[in-house]
Amino acid sequence: MADIRLEGVGHSYDGGRTWAVKPMTWTWRSARAYALLGPSGCGKTTLLNIISGLITPTEGRVFFDDRDVTGVPTRGRDIAQVFQFPVLYEEMSVYDNLAFPLRNRKVPKQEVDRRVRQVSRLLGLDQVLGRRSRRLDAGRQQIVSLGRGLVRSQVAAVLLDEPLTVVDPALKWTLRSKLKEIHRETGHTLIYVTHDQTEALTFADEVVVLNEGAIVQAGEPSELFLSPAHEFVGHFIGSPGMNMLPAEVVGHVVRVGAAEVGTTKDDLPPGPVRIGVRPEFVRIAPAGTSPGVPARVTGIDRMGAYDLVHTLVGEHPVIAKTEAGSPYRPDAAEYLHFPAERTFLFRDQVRCGSLAPLDGRGPA
Numbered sequence: 262m263a264d265i266r267l268e269g270v271g272h273s274y275d276g277g278r279t280w281a282v283k284p285m286t287w288t289w290r291s292a293r294a295y296a297l298l299g300p301s302g303c304g305k306t307t308l309l310n311i312i313s314g315l316i317t318p319t320e321g322r323v324f325f326d327d328r329d330v331t332g333v334p335t336r337g338r339d340i341a342q343v344f345q346f347p348v349l350y351e352e353m354s355v356y357d358n359l360a361f362p363l364r365n366r367k368v369p370k371q372e373v374d375r376r377v378r379q380v381s382r383l384l385g386l387d388q389v390l391g392r393r394s395r396r397l398d399a400g401r402q403q404i405v406s407l408g409r410g411l412v413r414s415q416v417a418a419v420l421l422d423e424p425l426t427v428v429d430p431a432l433k434w435t436l437r438s439k440l441k442e443i444h445r446e447t448g449h450t451l452i453y454v455t456h457d458q459t460e461a462l463t464f465a466d467e468v469v470v471l472n473e474g475a476i477v478q479a480g481e482p483s484e485l486f487l488s489p490a491h492e493f494v495g496h497f498i499g500s501p502g503m504n505m506l507p508a509e510v511v512g513h514v515v516r517v518g519a520a521e522v523g524t525t526k527d528d529l530p531p532g533p534v535r536i537g538v539r540p541e542f543v544r545i546a547p548a549g550t551s552p553g554v555p556a557r558v559t560g561i562d563r564m565g566a567y568d569l570v571h572t573l574v575g576e577h578p579v580i581a582k583t584e585a586g587s588p589y590r591p592d593a594a595e596y597l598h599f600p601a602e603r604t605f606l607f608r609d610q611v612r613c614g615s616l617a618p619l620d621g622r623g624p625a
């Protein structure tokens with residue numbers, strides 16, 4: 262296993278007119294489980310293919326520890342890959358498919374058997390080890406593909422590109438926790454590509470969020486949820502995503518329309534900002550509460566376990582997530598309160614500060 266370091270790595274498919282991956286410097290640390298999360302077309306597969314050697318980047322160098330592998334093809338990189346759809350020898354048994362990557366590298370027979378049985382046990386394949394792969398359904402075949410990716414212990418990293426797409430939704434949960442278990446046992450470096458936040462947040466030690474070819478934030482799942490560094494992370498993570506509302510910094514006070522909602526401790530030049538607060542933290546307060554922002558309720562989604570109260574502040578929608586059976590009614594005038602410790606300020610989509618309570622009135 263190795264640290265995988267990208268130095269100024271970028272890739273363009275059209276001679277530099279547009280960048281599928283914008284030049285970036287980033288290290289994937291050995292033995293960690295990463296999720297690479299982002300919407301369709303943001304460059305996830307391109308980035309993965311740069312690491313595996315399927316693509317030589319237009320710019321920059323790729324290092325495995327201190328070894329420059331930029332020009333080294335896939336087979337010279339000791340990478341295991343699992344794709345969206347099963348890649349198996351259909352006429353071989355499940356056992357032989359799992360054993361193949363090891364036998365191919367002349368691993369001793371006993372060790373092959375030990376590893377195959379370990380992976381088979383963890384993935385629940387013991388009952389089908391003797392069966393031909395083509396006789397399994399697509400979901401089960403994909404689990405065997407996963408096993409093939411995980412069976413070698415001596416790999417620089419295991420790259421998984423949306424590996425659970427063809428797997429039954431009920432099985433996905435089980436497999437994700439199995440993958441975590443396998444990761445704990447084997448200590449592989451895993452990079453798991455997905456556009457699904459639940460998949461990313463439940464699987465990874467660290468989630469790397471990619472948008473338009475650039476890493477906008479990386480961190481533990483709770484960090485991305487509680488402390489988004491970029492508006493995109495606020496929207497993309499969470500369900501529903503973060504509320505964004507135009508506001509103004511005047512001196513040290515932050516205003517939404519005429520309402521003062523807090524101060525800023527950060528030395529921010531006055532002017533427009535956007536405030537971001539997740540629906541989970543918006544509180545609906547009694548009328549006239551200070552600091553509060555007047556809002557009109559437009560609708561309520563009763564979700565069973567909780568309610569989503571939709572409101573408009575001026576013309577801007579703000580959603581509050583409340584306990585189930587909340588008393589709010591459409592068209593009612595309410596006040597919204599944004600807790601300072603959970604409310605952030607953004608300029609040009611990037612977080613530039615956070616809200617502080619109004620009482621403090623900011624630095625003297």
Ligand SMILES: Nc1ncnc2c1ncn2[C@@H]1O[C@H](COP(=O)(O)OP(=O)(O)OP(=O)(O)O)[C@@H](O)[C@H]1O
Nearest residue numbers: 274281282299300301302303304305306307308456
């Ligand atoms: N072989 C190619 N030739 C030209 N453009 C490409 C090629 N492969 C990808 N692209 C473009 O590069 C950008 C990034 O694509 P990429 O497949 O890496 O994104 P992704 O995040 O993996 O998307 P998805 O989740 O849909 O697979 C997209 O605009 C895509 O159209």
